[in-house]
Amino acid sequence: MSGSQQISLLRRSIFWLCILIAVAGVTYHYQENIFKEGFDSLTATNTPKDIPxxxxxxxxxxxSLSFDADFGNEDIEKILSVLKKYDVKTxxxxxxxxxxxxxxxxxKMQAAGHDLGNHSYHHKHMPELDAxxxxxxxxTVTEKVKELTGVTMNLFRPPYGDYSNTLLTQAKSLNYYAIQWNIDSQDWKNYGTDSIVSTILNHxxxxxxxxxxxxxxxxxTAEALPKVIEGLKKKGYEIVPVSHLIYMDNFHIEPDGNQVQDTSQ
Structure with a gap:
């Protein structure tokens, strides 16, 4: 190989080496960004979430039995009558x-000794709202109920069971305990009386x-209520309002929503 050929080969080798170095640099930068984005996403996903x-x-x-009241009033008299008959507060x-x-x-609910809880004014997806x-x-609901009954409510249930840290923090700042549930009767599916009773008692x-x-x-719901109450009592449960069930202070809430009293206090 002549000297000129060797110089030409060397130049081509240097050229391709530069190309490889540039490609490697771009690839590293891209992978580094992908990793960072993935890590940031993972970190955001694992941010601790407040729990009701x-x-x-x-x-x-x-x-506790709890009722969400957002539509209709046709069955409320029957529900209140059943609760009175079985001496149950809800x-x-x-x-x-x-x-x-x-x-x-x-x-009538308040006069009968039942808890009144706040379920928001318009039943919106409240995590979509700002503070x-x-x-x-x-x-707005707090003021209306206080004006009507003299009761200052302290129980709040997010509509649709839809909540966020901002919502729970704001509710707490307004002196509310956020209440969810661990048993959904699924009465809203309208599968019938037996379905409601079985869903609760065999849950x-x-x-x-x-x-x-x-x-x-x-x-x-109203039709199923007597069997639900009788079934719970047969299993040995006493039915109490949510305000008589939860701890009002010295407690923490576990990731599954279980409220635990702090005995060290």
Whole structure:
């Protein structure tokens, strides 16, 4: 190989070496960004999320029935009559719209000794709101119910069970305990009386401290209620309002929504 050929070969080798170095640099930078984005995403996903109270850790055979009241009033008299017959106190989570439409029903609930809980004013997906919007949704109901009954509510259930850290933080700042459930009766599916009764009484998560979700206005709820109460009592449970079930102070909430009292306090 002549000297000129060797120089030409050397130049080509240097050229391709530079190309490889440049490609390697771009690839590393790309992979580094991908890794960083993936790590940032993972970190965001694993950010601790606040949890509402779904059930309560207790050695006592206590459970709570709770009703969300957002639509309809046709069955409320029957529900109140059944609760009175069995001497059961429960918790009604009511929206502002419902309070405005049925003020006399709200008064009857309170007079009968049932809890009144806040279920927001418009029943929106509240995590979509900012802090000010959340406060408006909650405070409007608070004021209406206090004016109507003299009761200052302290229980709040997010509409649709949809919550976020901002929502729970804001509710707490307004002196509310956020309440979810660990047993959904699925009465809203309108599968019939037997379905509601079986779903509750045979639920794998039915235990001491359970909070059971039902709905005023669902088609078969009032009809199923006597069998639900009788079945729970037969299993040895005492049915109490949510305010009598939860701990009001010195507690923490585990990742599964179990409220646990802190005995070290």
């Amino acid at each position: 109270i779904c059930n309560v850790k207790t050695n006592k055979k206590l459970v 918790t009604f989570f009511i929206t502002g719209n419902w309070v405005e439409k049925y003020p006399e029903a709200v008064k 000010a919007g959340i406060s408006d949704e909650i405070n 794998k998560d039915l235990k001491n401290g359970s909070i059971i979700l039902m709905h005023n206005g669902a088609k078969y």
